[in-house]
Amino acid sequence: MYTNVIKYRHYMTQLTTHIFFLFVALVLLSGCSDPNNSKTQGAFEYDDISANEKITRALDPNYLEKLGISAADQRYLSDFYAQRNHAPLWINDSSLTALGQQLKIVFKQPAQLGVPNQRYPRINTRNFVQDELANTLLFAQLVNDLETGVIDFSAKKKRSISTISASRLAELANMDPTKDVRLQFLKFGSQDSTYQALGKGLLMLVDTYPMDSTTYAIKAEKIDSTRSVRMATAALISKGYLKKDKDTTAMLEALKEFQLQNGLKPDGVIGKFTAMALNESTVHRRDRIILAMDKLRSHKAYPNKYIHINIPEYLLRFYINDSLKSRHNVVVGRDENQTPELTSTLNKIIAYPYWSVPYSISSKEILPSAQRNPGYFARNNYKVYKKDVEIDPTTVNWKAIKETSFPYRVVQEPGKGNSLGVIKFDFPNTHNVYFHDTPSKSLFSADVRAYSHGCMRTQHPIDLARAILERDEIRKNDRVMIVDSLDSIMARGKNYSIRLKEPIPIFVEYRTVTRDGERMVTHIDIYGRDEEYLKIMNE
DSSP: OHHHHHHHHHHHHHHHHHHHHHHHHHHHHHHHOOTTSOOOTTOGGGSSSOHHHHHHHHTOHHHHHHTTOOHHHHHHHHHHHHHTTTOOSSBOSSSBOHHHHHHHHHTTOGGGGTSOTTSSOOOOOOSHHHHHHHHHHHHHHHHHHHHHOSEETTTTEEOOOOOOOHHHHHHHTOOOTTSOHHHHGGGGSOOOHHHHHHHHHHHHHHHHSOOOOOOOOOOOTTTOHHHHHHHHHHHHHHTTSSOTTOOHHHHHHHHHHHHHHTTSOOSSOOOHHHHHHHHSOHHHHHHHHHHHHHHHHHSOOOOSEEEEEEGGGTEEEEEETTEEEEEEEEEEEOGGGOOOOEEEEEEEEEESOOEEOOHHHIIIIIHHHHHHOTTHHHHTTEEEEETTEEEOGGGSOGGGOOGGGOOOEEEEOSSTTSTTTTEEEEOOOTTOOOEEOOSOOGGGGSSSOEEESSSEEESSHHHHHHHHHHTOGGGGGGHHHHHHHHHHHHHHTOOEEEEEEEEEEEEEEOOSEEEETTEEEEOOOTTOTHHHHHHHHTO
């Protein structure tokens, strides 16, 4: 029994010793750790000194290096705070200000401001003084990106991270902490009305819908109706458009809202393009919005008068002084005949144009028709030339001619049946494309209009010609005569060129996100051109 008592006393002594050392260790750990801006024993950040003095000490290179701040950024911070006698921007003597708190939260997700989330190196701050430095550096880098853009589109590479000048920073940082600071960052980007609408639309998207990264493989419902509806319902739930407990009517309403936001006819039908939109993740859609904003940031200012065609939107707009004068649906090229992006100048409008058929069309499409029926040329008002000499197409053995060695030039005569319709808008470009009328009007009612050989078929083109001629500035003294002349020219039905006295710049561009009024709309990336730049943006 005595032996047991001795063992018991020895055991209690060891246990007491272990508890004591465990207690000491916990005290030391609680004093040294600082995971949530808690006070570190002996840390100058919590000393009874002014905020200016704290900033002075924090700018020590050794201190900044431990935060992972590069030498160049260290110099930037030193220069900036030296200009203000080390007065802070976002803190007082003991904590972050309300504005500083907002910025700290916002800077964790810069995508909501139109910049990729992974754009900036992380600074792992542990107290409010470090938050001050991080906020300053991120603000300077972010504003620079909002002003100049993240991607260099001409070089097809991401721009290096840079900062606005230290002398501008304090002035630009004058923000209202009682309002959403995210909206206030819009003033640093393009002041183009579309850019502003996209910035607000981006915030609406991230605030309203979960950033779902799931992709789907939904097919049009005409292929498999039951499976298509089931998967579309799952996609709408995942994307936040539909609650799980809703009925079929609610599903259709959610689908229509989704279609409307994606530039599709809100008919509640899961067609080919609605399926494509549903298959895209919300994160990918968000990134396309950021890309569209970056294109606008990088774009030079448009002139006072210009014509803009946005390929994925299938729209032509004629602007003067940022005021829309005429808007027209267009049909663009099929995937195998993509409409190119270009910048040019409209010089003339041609009534009842000739159509010089491109070799690719005459050899691949007209030749097979001629082989079946040589009367095809006469029926469609085509003339055939060998070099510059017209020949009778009925004298040619078309079946003996191969697609790869088509020796003729085919020209369609003017007329209402001409593939260019009754009016053509001509401008120089290396792609040999233009926008024009068409005898095939039915496609203008489709929501996705990619059916041409590359040119842009234009709805109501005579109205566009009238709007242009009425505003041809040098002609303003004889405006009525010009409009009357257009009417009489069209009535004659003969080929005639009207040369503009003031040529109009033309921009044919590719932006899959735009606006309808104040509402942001994301369109199908019909040619898949966004992917190259999204890869660059998200490197």
